[in-house]
Amino acid sequence: MTRPRFNRILLKLSGEALMGQGQQSIDPDAVAGLAGEIAAAKAHGHELCLVVGGGNIFRGVAAAAKGFDRASADYMGMLATVMNALALQNALEKAGVDTRVQSAIPMASVSEPYIRRRALRHIEKGRIVLFAAGTGNPYFTTDTAAALRAAEMGCDALFKGTSVDGVYTADPKIDKSAKRYDHLSYTKVLGDDLKVMDAAAVALCRDNNIPIVIFNIREPGNLAKVLAGGGVATIVQNEEKA
Template structure:
């Protein structure tokens, strides 16, 4: 199935995607490879902004389950996303790609604070903008931050890079005969609790008519294929489209 080609996209990367073969932290070779694919997408004419999770360093929900107060745990997770954003920025700039990191939590000695108009201007100038620290508020995931920034940047679509090549009827790692969806409606995702992204993120994308494209970011070269409307992925969109 050929999907539409989107021009301005927000790419949501999980923190785990930066771990590579490790179980924790940031693998420089993995980040460099991912940066090369992002740089290639930019060279092909796409306007790009990114949101990176922090689960490879610290996950707020897990921290809360382990005994941390939830708001404090979420702030710790937000700081982890800043570390990941700086790692991706470093890898992109080594390739000659102009990149800016904007944080929802002000830390002016490290990166820019998030200002929507400034972020839009960076994109207009051909820079890649990486949004860090989630929404700046506890109790909101980086999925929700990705949907919010995609709406604020007037993105054509939100691309979610995961370790699987789409949305399945069940976890394909646990259920070998699980079936992959080619397309899904937002209402079906919410009603069946398919866990594409958290409910707030899905609702934001639905209300702002931003398709979600779920694909395997860990497969080398896959980002270019999916951006071209090819490759294997699941697209979640409004049913009337």
């Protein structure tokens, strides 16, 4: 079963994707490479919006486990996503792509506030919108923020760029016999606790019938391939289609 070609998509990137292979929180070369991938996908006629995590700078859950107040730690993590969004915006603008950053936590000096109708208008005008600061609330991950924004923007699918080419029966870096799924249902992902995205994000996509496509963002040219229905990826969708 082949994957459809989606038009409007939300791309979810982990903060670690901005680190490249080094130890820098934000590697300019890695960010430039991501921007090139996104610009190439945009050039193929896709409408794009993005959510990027902040784990390369600060991870709220990890900090809370070490004694930080959870709400305060999550807010710090949200601020990290703003830094990542600004870094990606800079690289995308250098690549000739018109962008806007919208933050769920108002900070008028560096970004627009998140306003749904304004974001839709930007997308309709061909701009890439980068959604920063998660949902603006603690206790919610950027996965959930991505699912929420995908629903609000009327996206055809949510694409999650990772360091592996899909979802496996086990960690392929540890278990060489692990098998990759081509298609999965939301029910199986939730029931088997497969680490695709957090449960709230998967349930939100299920309830709004938004397919989740998991692919390797680190492979050059792969984003455009997968967007066009090719490449290697795992798609999570309704059971009658999975």
